[in-house]
Amino acid sequence: MSLTEPAFQHCTNPDCDARYPVQETLTACPACGELLDIDYDWDRLPVPRNLREFEARWGRRHEPLEFSGVWRFRQLLPFAPDDQIVTIGEGQTILQDSHAVAAWCGMNAGSLFLQYEGLNPSGSFKDNGMTAAVTHARMVGAQHAACASTGNTSASLAIFASTTRRLQVIVFVGSGKIAYGKLSQALDYGSKTIQIQGDFDDAMRQVQEVCKHEKIYLCNSVNPFRLEGQKTIIFRILESLRWEVPDWIVVPGGNLGNSSAFGKALAELKKLGLINRVPRLAIINAAGANTLWQLHEQHNLRWNAGRPDRAIIQKFYGAMDAAGHRASTLATAIQINRPVNLKKALRALDVTDGIVRQVSDQEILDAKAQVGAGGFGCEPASAASVAGVRLLRNEGVIAPSDRVVCVLTGHQLKDPTTTVAYHARDPEQFERVLGSQGVHAAPYANSPIAVANDLGQIMDVIRRS
Numbered sequence: 001m002s003l004t005e006p007a008f009q010h011c012t013n014p015d016c017d018a019r020y021p022v023q024e025t026l027t028a029c030p031a032c033g034e035l036l037d038i039d040y041d042w043d044r045l046p047v048p049r050n051l052r053e054f055e056a057r058w059g060r061r062h063e064p065l066e067f068s069g070v071w072r073f074r075q076l077l078p079f080a081p082d083d084q085i086v087t088i089g090e091g092q093t094i095l096q097d098s099h100a101v102a103a104w105c106g107m108n109a110g111s112l113f114l115q116y117e118g119l120n121p122s123g124s125f126k127d128n129g130m131t132a133a134v135t136h137a138r139m140v141g142a143q144h145a146a147c148a149s150t151g152n153t154s155a156s157l158a159i160f161a162s163t164t165r166r167l168q169v170i171v172f173v174g175s176g177k178i179a180y181g182k183l184s185q186a187l188d189y190g191s192k193t194i195q196i197q198g199d200f201d202d203a204m205r206q207v208q209e210v211c212k213h214e215k216i217y218l219c220n221s222v223n224p225f226r227l228e229g230q231k232t233i234i235f236r237i238l239e240s241l242r243w244e245v246p247d248w249i250v251v252p253g254g255n256l257g258n259s260s261a262f263g264k265a266l267a268e269l270k271k272l273g274l275i276n277r278v279p280r281l282a283i284i285n286a287a288g289a290n291t292l293w294q295l296h297e298q299h300n301l302r303w304n305a306g307r308p309d310r311a312i313i314q315k316f317y318g319a320m321d322a323a324g325h326r327a328s329t330l331a332t333a334i335q336i337n338r339p340v341n342l343k344k345a346l347r348a349l350d351v352t353d354g355i356v357r358q359v360s361d362q363e364i365l366d367a368k369a370q371v372g373a374g375g376f377g378c379e380p381a382s383a384a385s386v387a388g389v390r391l392l393r394n395e396g397v398i399a400p401s402d403r404v405v406c407v408l409t410g411h412q413l414k415d416p417t418t419t420v421a422y423h424a425r426d427p428e429q430f431e432r433v434l435g436s437q438g439v440h441a442a443p444y445a446n447s448p449i450a451v452a453n454d455l456g457q458i459m460d461v462i463r464r465s
């Protein structure tokens with residue numbers, strides 16, 4: 001295989017523009033160090049003329065590649081031969097038209113949709129990307145793979161390793177802040193789990209070094225193949241809306257892999273003439289991990305045709321390091337200060353006329369309670385998207401009649417500690433888990449009712465409530 005293939009790895013730096021075959025294992029451009037894309041010579045590929053063509057695949061759901069919510073769109077991520085694809089049935093997700101959450105956000109009924117990525121096999125959107133990374137790992141004959149994680153990436157890599165038994169996996173997590181649901185997955189699926197005394201940003205730095213030295217396949221979102229899989233979240237949203245483009249897509253921002261993948265998907269669909277307009281992207285940071293918000297909204301950092309102002313970025317990180325500033329939020333999945341896909345996210349914002357907002361942990365947990373009471377529930381980081389919609393409605397940026405899709409990135413069961421602390425109203429637990437992060441109220445708490453082991457008293461309680 002060589003550069004005559006229609007799929008290739010392509011440096012995102014326009015002043016470099018280097019290209020590499022898909023057979024190489026790269027997580028940055030060897031020439032200039034910038035992020036890579038997977039790009040395609042679309043003229044030489046069988047591109048569908050119309051997105052509706054994908055509907056014909058629904059009738060062949062007995063075939064694993066058509067059952068997969070990622071690979072039934074493989075014509076739009078055509079880097080792998082069919083016989084190399086590794087699938088565990090990822091991407092069986094639902095778009096819920098949620099009137100209850102719409103009302104809370106100040107949206108009209110029928111205008112707010114929740115995309116439940118928690119329904120994936122490992123309970124988060126990461127499986128969309130991991131199926132693509134693990135497929136590429138198979139294409140290049142990798143035996144060992146690793147990732148750093150705030151918990152969901154590790155759970156996803158671990159489930160792919162346990163179900164397919166193709167890879168020996170090492171996952172790196174930080175200490176303390178990983179939610180128990182996620183840690184339990186990595187342990188239960190049998191992955192070697194290294195808990196570093198540090199946070200995600202530390203774990204990310206270490207795993208990149210380890211992978212370089214030991215020739216281990218890296219499955220974080222600097223891996224451009226992973227982001228190809230995550231494009232399909234956009235395809236499924238459009239599919240659920242019967243191919244009508246919404247006005248807004250709202251997504252939590254952590255390492256910014258999803259945002260980057262969404263921007264790429266939308267740019268490609270537009271270029272291929274498969275959609276006629278691009279929705280606006282709103283990326284929502286937690287206020288305690290708000291690097292993108294700071295850089296984009298406060299320091300005016302822009303994609304600038306592939307040449308973002310490096311001085312702004314260096315100055316920002318320099319000041320962060322000098323102050324010893326660490327990311328801190330109850331939405332532990334997005335507790336990240338140095339998002340590895342920063343530049344690609346700037347491109348996504350550019351392509352979509354996007355915006356960035358930050359929301360507090362209080363706003364996140366209140367939004368999460370609304371999602372739980374109005375639907376399937378989600379983990380804290382996911383609810384940042386809903387809190388973001390409410391904020392953007394209050395600002396008047398989103399209109400009540402706009403069609404808005406919030407991506408709920410992770411399952412409700414991922415982080416029971418935070419959920420129970422919010423609802424239970426046990427003062428000691430509340431203070432320990434939430435108060436230390438600036439959450440002081442639980443206006444939507446659904447507290448358990450304590451009652452004696454006595455039928456009369458139980459009946460009293462039921463009749464009163």
Ligand code: F0G
Binds near residue numbers: 126152221252253256
């Ligand atoms: N939501 C959830 C539930 C996540 O687990 C993550 C990222 C994000 C949102 C942010 O997505 O990084 O693409 O901007 N979790 C990573 C992990 C970092 O290690 O599991 P992003």
